Each structure stands twice: as structure tokens, then as C-alpha cells.
């Protein structure tokens with residue numbers, strides 16, 4: 001028996017999702033998984049070694065939740081119209097509000113409770129930290145398509161979305177692919193400051209998002225951060241699928257005021273106590289104070305040139 005899909009879509013919308021779709025749980029396509037493994041083999045994940053782990057689980061979500069039948073994928077929008085203004089524009093928009101891991105998890109837990117209460121079964125909520133190929137499942141679930149910028153693009157909501165999933169033992173009728181594709185304008189590739197969007201995929205070693213957030217140690221010699229303090233949205237800013245978006249209704253993703261006045265000079269002079277206060281519940285804590293100061297000092301040096 002297949003469970004009622006419209007109810008799930010409504011619950012996803014109640015949780016703040018801009019789009020929701022369902023895929024049948026099972027093995028990831030051979031071609032898709034081979035592409036992922038080749039990407040790892042080429043070292044394009046840079047120092048993010050954790051991506052090499054749990055390959056069998058990444059390949060099959062039934063190992064993540066025994067008896068899994070469906071993957072419910074929800075896209076949560078975080079776009080806001082002032083996201084490129086002043087100092088905010090130096091920080092990737094996804095990090096302007098509260099940490100999405102917590103916000104999305106909390107909202108998906110509500111959805112998971114409703115699934116269990118109405119259909120029984122078990123659920124597992126995944127938000128970026130579980131070994132699940134979330135973008136792949138989003139496409140399978142018909143939530144969107146992958147652009148040349150390697151991001152999920154959701155019709156009507158663009159690429160400024162967080163992907164969250166609920167893996168469940170409940171069998172829902174799966175959705176079809178969304179039927180749209182990237183406009184192929186290549187603006188993302190032309191505007192990428194690091195030349196990171198290659199035919200073989202995103203090369204994290206050249207991506208300013210990776211370098212300013214995940215990379216530890218000095219910024220490699222010769223890299224120009226192009227004014228970026230934390231992350232980089234250039235391949236999203238130029239994408240025509242991101243035109244005419246509405247501001248996110250999820251207030252936790254609205255920008256925190258302290259970021260508007262956060263200059264590289266202020267960061268360079270910041271102490272740990274100030275950093276902890278400003279970055280409470282923020283994804284920016286990932287770089288730690290040392291990482292953010294490293295980026296700020298790079299920008300100040302670039303300004304001096």
C-alpha cells in the first residue's frame with residue numbers, strides 16, 4: 001500500500017519548505033556513483049577526507065535506515081534581497097542567519113513526527129551530516145535539477161536553498177524528475193574567481209568557498225580572495241535561475257545585524273569572547289576565530305596592494 005503523498009507535501013510546506021519531493025530508497029545509479037568516486041579519486045574534495053568514508057552507506061540509504069522505502073527531500077529557501085549589500089556581501093548568504101543544520105533539522109523533525117504519527121514506520125532526518133548524496137536524492141525526488149555550478153536549482157526558489165531529507169520505512173508513491181534543466185548560459189563558469197568549475201566537477205582546491213571555510217592553515221600563495229570573508233556566492237549571483245526570488249519566510253535565516261558592520265578590520269582586532277557572542281548559533285563558527293582572522297588579514301593585505 002502506498003501512503004498519502006499530498007499530506008507529506010503540505011507538512012513540508014508547513015515546515016517552511018519551498019519544494020518537496022519523494023524518491024524510492026535504493027541504490028544510487030551506477031553512473032552517478034562512479035562520477036562521485038572519480039571526483040574523489042581526482043582529489044577534488046581537497047582535505048575533506050570525511051567524504052571518502054561510509055561509501056557503502058552513501059551508495060545505499062537502506063544501510064542508513066534498515067528497511068528504508070522512501071527518501072522525502074525538502075528544499076528550504078534562504079534567499080533575502082539585501083544579501084549582497086555592504087559587508088553582508090563578503091559572507092556567503094547561507095551563513096547570514098542561524099546555522100541551517102539546527103534550523104532545518106528542527107523543522108524536519110516536526111515533519112518526521114507527522115509521518116510516524118500518521119503512517120507508522122521509522123524515520124531518520126539527514127541534514128548535511130549523514131552520508132547521504134542529498135543533491136542526487138533531491139533530483140531523483142523531482143525537487144530540482146543540477147546546474148553547471150554543481151548546485152541544486154529548484155524551479156521558483158533557485159539555488160539559495162538548503163536540502164534536508166527524511167529517510168523513512170514508509171512506502172510513498174515516488175515523484176518524477178522535475179523536467180527542467182540548467183539554462184546553460186555558462187555565466188557561473190565564466191565568473192568563478194578560482195576557475196573551480198571544471199568539466200570533471202567542482203574542484204574544491206580552487207573554490208573560494210572551500211578555501212575560506214574548510215581549508216585549514218594559510219591561504220595558498222597566489223590565491224586572491226576577491227573580497228570574500230567567508231564563502232563565495234558568485235556562481236549563484238550570476239545564475240538566471242536566481243532572478244526574481246522572494247525573500248525567505250524563515251526568519252531564522254534573515255541576516256543578523258552584527259554582520260552588517262563586520263569589516264575585515266574589526267575581525268582582525270576581535271577577541272574570542274566577541275567572536276563567540278556574535279557567532280552564537282551561526283554556521284560561521286566553523287572557521288573558528290583563527291580562520292576568520294586569517295581571511296580578514298588576507299583581505300587587508302589585498303587592499304594594500
Ligand code: SF4
Nearest residue numbers: 192207208232234235
Ligand atoms: S563558490 Fe565561488 S569559487 Fe566556488 S565554484 Fe562558486 S564561484 Fe567558484
Ligand code: SF4
Nearest residue numbers: 147148185186188239
Ligand atoms: S549560471 Fe547559467 S550555466 Fe550556470 S547554473 Fe546558472 S543557468 Fe546553468
